[in-house]
Amino acid sequence: xxxxxxxxxxxxxxxxxxxxxxxxxxxxxxxxxxxxxxxxxxxxxxxxxxxxxxxxxxxxxxxxxxxxxxxxxxxxxxxxxxxxxxxxxxxxxxxxxxxxxxxxxxxxxxxxxxxxxxxxxxxxxxxxxxxxxxxxxxxxxxxxxxxxxxxxxxxxxxxxxxxxxxxxxxxxxxxxxxxxxxxxxxxxxxxxxxxxxxxxxxxxxxxxxxxxxxxxxxxxxxxxxxxxxxxxxxxxxxxxxxxxxxxxxxxxxxxxxxxxxxxxxxxxxxxxxxxxxxxxxxxxxxxxxxxxxxxxxxxxxxxxxxxxxxxxxxxxxxxxxxxxxxxxxxxxxxxxxxxxxxxxxxxxxxxxxxxxxxxxxxxxxxxxxxxxxx
Ligand code: GMT
Numbered sequence: 001x002x003x004x005x006x007x008x009x010x011x012x013x014x015x016x017x018x019x020x021x022x023x024x025x026x027x028x029x030x031x032x033x034x035x036x037x038x039x040x041x042x043x044x045x046x047x048x049x050x051x052x053x054x055x056x057x058x059x060x061x062x063x064x065x066x067x068x069x070x071x072x073x074x075x076x077x078x079x080x081x082x083x084x085x086x087x088x089x090x091x092x093x094x095x096x097x098x099x100x101x102x103x104x105x106x107x108x109x110x111x112x113x114x115x116x117x118x119x120x121x122x123x124x125x126x127x128x129x130x131x132x133x134x135x136x137x138x139x140x141x142x143x144x145x146x147x148x149x150x151x152x153x154x155x156x157x158x159x160x161x162x163x164x165x166x167x168x169x170x171x172x173x174x175x176x177x178x179x180x181x182x183x184x185x186x187x188x189x190x191x192x193x194x195x196x197x198x199x200x201x202x203x204x205x206x207x208x209x210x211x212x213x214x215x216x217x218x219x220x221x222x223x224x225x226x227x228x229x230x231x232x233x234x235x236x237x238x239x240x241x242x243x244x245x246x247x248x249x250x251x252x253x254x255x256x257x258x259x260x261x262x263x264x265x266x267x268x269x270x271x272x273x274x275x276x277x278x279x280x281x282x283x284x285x286x287x288x289x290x291x292x293x294x295x296x297x298x299x300x301x302x303x304x305x306x307x308x309x310x311x312x313x314x315x316x317x318x319x320x321x322x323x324x325x326x327x328x329x330x331x332x333x334x335x336x337x338x339x340x341x342x343x344x345x346x347x348x349x350x351x352x353x354x355x356x357x358x359x360x361x362x363x364x365x366x367x368x369x370x371x372x373x374x
Contacts, residue, residue, distance in 0.1 A: 001365075003087045004033045004088040005088075006072065006096040007019065014121070017150070018091035018118075019034075021089075023050065029049065030365075034051065037068065069098060073103045076103035080103060087115075088104075093117060093128060093140050093141065094128060094136070097143075112372075116368065117147045134162065146367055149171075155170050157303075169363075172360060175288050186269055189269075199230075199272050200222065202276070203267075205234055206236030209279050210278050215277055216251070216255065221331075223251060225335070232258065233260075272340070273333060274295045275299070276297055276300070279302060282303050283307070291308070291347035292355075293348075295344065296347050301317045302320055308350075308355075
């Protein structure tokens with residue numbers, strides 16, 4: 001198939017899933033065309049069957065705000081025409097699904113282009129519900145030839161929040177379990193924890209919804225009982241405030257902010273525990289990548305997290321903001337080697353048996369084919 005993918009190229013779950021999907025589809029012989037305003041984060045190596053088309057946004061003094069959605073629609077229409085696309089797959093509804101719809105309108109009735117929209121999270125649970133966007137998001141969902149959500153939670157939330165009746169298929173996120181597998185004691189581990197301290201890790205885009213400050217408070221409690229280090233990977237609006245917080249509570253010598261990193265399998269292989277105290281999480285891809293590296297996760301029970309983490313088996317789940325409990329769970333795992341080993345193995349097992357690439361990507365292929373055949 002000839003597949004166009006539209007996504008955010010930035011450090012965020014939807015862009016990561018879109019890019020990993022594109023790479024996997026290209027490996028399986030499809031022609032995959034990324035259409036976005038910058039090279040997606042994880043599209044950093046040449047691969048056969050993969051193409052990147054940059055959306056240029058003309059600057060004109062009359063436009064106080066750049067018209068990205070419209071430039072994107074024109075570009076999708078162009079790429080669809082010249083590359084003979086069968087499918088345009090929009091990741092994150094705003095504005096991608098709307099631009100995809102507009103591109104189809106530009107191409108006209110004779111065009112064979114079909115649209116698939118994947119809903120990822122905040123496009124439904126947060127910003128998409130804003131009255132300024134809600135009618136547009138609902139419209140784009142109704143008009144897509146097929147819609148998927150990354151968890152059962154998100155599919156339900158879409159139906160109730162947007163009052164849509166159409167079918168929404170659940171296709172879970174996935175992980176390359178060969179790449180994301182535990183490596184033996186890494187140079188990174190020796191540097192960060194020279195005295196064999198335990199390593200707690202958090203990876204995110206540091207948006208308020210991730211509650212990174214809770215991560216720091218949880219760690220402060222763990223540190224009272226277990227010699228440990230906290231490693232924070234990623235960057236975003238709350239990072240500076242979290243740096244300040246760790247200084248203020250006097251634990252900054254034990255906390256490392258690494259910023260955006262690409263060697264995630266190596267970093268995760270050094271971790272003993274992953275913390276995800278999010279306020280909202282439609283799936284929790286970072287938790288899945290940690291689990292694939294044999295890292296148990298302590299998280300909140302929000303959104304789709306319980307569809308990924310099995311409480312008491314491969315991680316622990318607590319109420320939003322229950323720092324005491326999350327710290328208690330963390331200490332329990334970090335001080336009981338046998339229990340940690342069982343949780344670590346179960347985490348890896350779940351990633352491999354439920355969420356590995358070759359289980360999930362064929363579900364997208366089937367969906368594309370059914371939409372094309374319609
Ligand atoms: O808002 C974010 O945290 C990023 C967001 C995105 O769409 O870029 O991530 C969402 O999509 C990921 C991939 O499907 C999911 O794993 C995340 O749970 C989800 N984030 C939220 O729901 C907050």
